[in-house]
Amino acid sequence: MIRPITRLAALALISALQPLGFSVLFSAPPQTLGENFALVFSDDFDGPRLDERVWVSQAYETKIKHDTARGPDNLEVRNGELLLHVRKESRTVGKRTVKWTSGYVYTRDTFGPNVYIEARFKSGQCPGVNNAFWLASISNPGKDGFRDRYEIDIVEARKDVRVPDLPGMLNGNGNQAWHDWKTFAYARDEKGKPVDIAQGQVALHSFGDYHTWGLWLGETELIYYLDGVEYWRGEQHPANRDQWRTGVGKLKQWPADREKSAYGRHGQPDWSYMGGYTGDRMNIIFANLPWGDKWSPLSDAADGTFMAVDYVRVYKPASLVSKKSIQETRLKAPGPDSAPVAITRPINVNDRHPSYISFTLRKTAGAAPRVALLNIDGKPVATLGVDAGNNLLASIGNEWSPANTKTAWPACDRKEPFFKDDTDYLLVARITPRRGLNHPAISVCAFPLDQPLPGEEPFFYANITAAGSTNITNGWHINQKRAAYGCAVSFRIENTTGKGEVRPSTFRLGTSFASVLPN
Structure with a gap:
């Protein structure tokens, strides 16, 4: 994949200086974050195959979702890109036979907070497939056994068939969101069913192009970027600030009914009752899942398409990784x-x-x-x-x-x-x-x-x-x-x-x- 010369020059500098023990610093994009950054993780997928020391593929037997099994045969590294293939094929998983297979891969290491995470990718060229770049707690460093309690969707991109498929048209709906799955234990919707507490918005983009999606995961805010420009942010809840690290209370934009669901049961900024691992250390995940909707219907056209990831990088403020007193x-x-x-x-x-x-x-x-x-x-x-x-x-x-x-x-x-x-x-x-x-x-x-x-x-x-x-x-x-x-x-x-x-x-x-x- 051909990339801008400034990015190539930066990577060349890393390759030259890091073996010599130099700390290579960047003002990582976007510049609006106002920090000097160090590159702490990157993968440009330039090798002949996926580096299994860095990445883990979900096994087909792990989980079936939307009649799809996801596993390693749907992953490929080719021409400097990670390809996640969607195939319409029968596959028997346990006692079930699914109609689709796709890819799901995550980092062995976990990241955050105080990191800027960025990936450049192109979604599969069809509606009905969710092309996702997100964070979740798969490798849980806590000892209580909880997993997937906290999720950040840097983007989930699907093609909107209501918008003409013409050059320059914003026919991509990119869902940028945050979820607290722990609230299933106590929060209920209007029908009395368990509900997660979530907040987010849709980032409109040209679906057929490569885009760079980024997230600043800070101590008190989440800032989402599209092609280097801030698109949306969520900030610490002004009233229930003590629950910042539990997830609950993290975004101040909740409507009143959602806030009541989050706090109505206890009515106080409770520091302990939602104890356990909070999800602050999360894995980076790429996944493409057949998932149809009225505005993005799934059809046989999805068979043989793929999500193409050019690179993923993680930056951290240089001061936080310095080893010099x-x-x-x-x-x-x-x-x-x-x-x-x-x-x-x-x-x-x-x-x-x-x-x-x-x-x-x-x-x-x-x-x-x-x-x-x-x-x-x-x-x-x-x-x-x-x-x-x-x-x-x-x-x-x-x-x-x-x-x-x-x-x-x-x-x-x-x-x-x-x-x-x-x-x-x-x-x-x-x-x-x-x-x-x-x-x-x-x-x-x-x-x-x-x-x-x-x-x-x-x-x-x-x-x-x-x-x-x-x-x-x-x-x-x-x-x-x-x-x-x-x-x-x-x-x-x-x-x-x-x-x-x-x-x-x-x-x-x-x-x-x-x-x-x-x-």
Whole structure:
């Protein structure tokens, strides 16, 4: 497939520099996002076959939908494109015989949030087939067994036969939508049947052409793009903002009857009752499904057609993937007259993205280290530490009323201690800025340095109480979300009991989890 020279030049630069260890940054399209981006995933389908290390095909036996079985024989890589073929053919699946087969393929890895995802493809040249580029939780990193609880349709494109099939005519209906399937457990439609909570719109386009479809999956908004131009966005619900990460409450444009279905049962911004994995880590999926409608009827003309995917790419803000710390400072044991240590880049609770800090730390029996992040007036913006009983503490705001792993759920269910005496630990903290009207948060983990450090950031679940309780899938050891303002410009370490010893050695500040890990 012939592509614009600017895109070819960018890819050539990646190929040349990445083996040498350079970080290749982009202002990824669209420019309106106002960030420098790093390309974190791409596939141009230039090989002889689909890379099975990257992609998984749904098996024909997995699921039948609209009298169609989807599987690997309907996938092909040819001339730099991934082709998803539609065939009218009988296939026996279990005790059923279907009339159609088609393709369904998804990434092994999961993505999001804070990513821009983009694909260029051409829909199959017939009505009655749904050509889909979407996200769902197929590979669930949680432990509760839930799947497909949350879905984002970057586009589902079908041909509209009501519009003349002439050059330049907008005869493609591209459904751009978000679904929360968890609401089937409690939300009902006007007939009393289970219903998902959804929001979206139709993007009109020329069906017979290649188009580039993109999505910014942010912390508080979803922004949909068509050919590099913003087409539609959904934002955090202004009233029920605490349910941002549950899915419910994510889009503020709901009509009143839908909002009543979502919240009418409980009537409060409930942080826990819809517990379990929320779908924030999702797989990229391509699928084409025979699916007729009055305005897009399915006929034998669909037999032999295919959806042609030119490329798919995922970009992430460069700061969030950086492995280089902003500051690395050697520390001395704290004393009664120890001066605060300056932070070279202030940690602001109103930043667009989180800030990360880490401390290499050891303590002896009876000691209780506390680290206070201080504003210009010397007042705490956030605090973290370990108590004399080796429980982790975290607090955000001026008030010292910390969340404690001894009492906060699910941390309190852990049998082994989070910190041990006379052992070197890496104490890592994430300061998550406020989201709209929501409160900022602090999250803390302690990793023993005599064991391998995690390869990726612990899962962050934003629905946190001031007491530190959160969802079972949360990966950080202790969290707290509460009102806080300002920015930290220094920190002070102290031993709050005066017993034993606190021995810090290194402080690191960075824009990503990886940037505050030891080299």
